[in-house]
Amino acid sequence: MSNNLVSTFYDLQPQAILDCIEDLGQAPTGQVYQLNSYENRVYDIFLESGERWVAKFYRPHRWSAESIEEEHDFCWELKESGFPVIAPFKFDGETRLQWNGLHVAIFPRKAGRNPDELLTKDYREIGSKLALLHNIGARKKAKHRLYISTADYLENSEALLENFIAPEMKRRYWQAVNALADAADDLLADCNYLRI
Numbered sequence: 001m002s003n004n005l006v007s008t009f010y011d012l013q014p015q016a017i018l019d020c021i022e023d024l025g026q027a028p029t030g031q032v033y034q035l036n037s038y039e040n041r042v043y044d045i046f047l048e049s050g051e052r053w054v055a056k057f058y059r060p061h062r063w064s065a066e067s068i069e070e071e072h073d074f075c076w077e078l079k080e081s082g083f084p085v086i087a088p089f090k091f092d093g094e095t096r097l098q099w100n101g102l103h104v105a106i107f108p109r110k111a112g113r114n115p116d117e118l119l120t121k122d123y124r125e126i127g128s129k130l131a132l133l134h135n136i137g138a139r140k141k142a143k144h145r146l147y148i149s150t151a152d153y154l155e156n157s158e159a160l161l162e163n164f165i166a167p168e169m170k171r172r173y174w175q176a177v178n179a180l181a182d183a184a185d186d187l188l189a190d191c192n193y194l195r196i
């Protein structure tokens with residue numbers, strides 16, 4: 001992926017978002033709201049039909065096409081199993097779209113709210129939903145998902161941190177990092193990762 005791709009992502013403007021929706025054969029009203037998202041760009045889009053769609057533009061270089069599709073497949077698997085989840089729309093059988101070189105997914109806009117407080121009667125339903133989520137997630141392995149590992153999060157960080165650690169601290173710092181990595185490796189060795 002080129003630097004133009006990253007520039008396109010950071011320079012997303014309302015008109016570009018509307019163009020993307022029009023390219024899908026829809027007529028947006030022009031009303032677009034940016035939604036909170038830590039690493040992607042997510043927008044609430046009003047359509048002339050009265051519907052509202054949510055467009056998610058994925059940050060370049062963060063997710064592979066395969067990992068996005070795997071997540072979308074999991075959403076559909078959850079939905080088809082009765083789990084309350086909002087799965088992305090399918091366009092010609094595909095949930096991951098390409099637009100100006102960016103990965104994009106379109107979801108129906110659904111309202112929701114947090115309960116004021118959880119009551120004792122709510123715990124059984126929450127437990128049931130969590131069990132369903134875990135059971136569906138355990139049906140198969142995620143092949144393309146990023147995993148937490150000491151190699152990625154501790155050991156390979158030396159080059160990145162090289163200029164930020166005082167020279168007199170480096171030896172002790174990396175001794176501590178290696179000790180943490182060894183301890184974490186022991187703890188993570190027998191972990192069974194689920195798609196959740």
